[in-house]
Amino acid sequence: MEKVCSRNFIKIFAMFENRLNAAFQGNTEFLRGGSVNDIRRSGCCEYEKRLVSKDKVALEVDILFDKLRDDYLYYSYNIFFGKNNKLMFHYEPTHTEHFQPHANVYVGKQELENDRGEGIHIITHKYHPFEILSMIERYFV
Amino acid sequence: MLFEKIRVLFGKEERQQGVVIVEREEFAQKMREKFRGNRELLKAIEECMNRSVKKHEHVSLTD
Numbered sequence: 001m002e003k004v005c006s007r008n009f010i011k012i013f014a015m016f017e018n019r020l021n022a023a024f025q026g027n028t029e030f031l032r033g034g035s036v037n038d039i040r041r042s043g044c045c046e047y048e049k050r051l052v053s054k055d056k057v058a059l060e061v062d063i064l065f066d067k068l069r070d071d072y073l074y075y076s077y078n079i080f081f082g083k084n085n086k087l088m089f090h091y092e093p094t095h096t097e098h099f100q101p102h103a104n105v106y107v108g109k110q111e112l113e114n115d116r117g118e119g120i121h122i123i124t125h126k127y128h129p130f131e132i133l134s135m136i137e138r139y140f141v
Numbered sequence: 142m143l144f145e146k147i148r149v150l151f152g153k154e155e156r157q158q159g160v161v162i163v164e165r166e167e168f169a170q171k172m173r174e175k176f177r178g179n180r181e182l183l184k185a186i187e188e189c190m191n192r193s194v195k196k197h198e199h200v201s202l203t204d
Contacts, residue, residue, distance in 0.1 A: 094181040
């Protein structure tokens with residue numbers, strides 16, 4: 001899988017967008033965003049998407065990419081499903097707790113916690129958008 | 142890598158379908174609202190937005 005970088009960011013998220021829309025074709029209640037926003041005379045790009053299916057699966061995708069440093073400033077993929085359940089894939093290198101890519105799991109609006117009441121961040125690799133897409137296609141369409 | 146940096150700095154990005162060009166101030170305002178209170182992230186976005194423009198064109202996201 002081609003690593004996301006400034007050279008292919010637009011192409012990869014255009015493919016992400018097309019595949020996501022195709023997966024939910026005929027089953028979409030609400031849709032917003034979906035274009036790559038290229039900020040004029042700036043070194044960053046943004047991709048943002050909101051989708052709610054008729055089955056009430058909701059997706060929120062927020063991506064900020066630093067083109068010069070070839071890395072994310074921020075990414076967040078939220079998948080809401082069932083009765084107040086949420087899967088969240090997050091990476092925010094400037095944040096003291098979120099600088100490692102991780103996943104959070106919420107069941108019935110409650111984040112999975114350890115015995116000390118700390119939310120459990122499941123440390124992951126830096127997820128490729130197509131990996132998230134494959135998971136959405138497998139479990140939530 | 143050097144060529145890539147020069148291309149980014151001078152904005153020679155190929156315009157492709159599905160890409161929307163957003164004005165700097167419009168984007169800055171959106172980021173201020175979206176990430177209000179997250180100073181570190183706003184600083185990083187600000188640095189990214191300002192590094193290739195002259196000082197009088199700089200935007201501030203954290204004032």
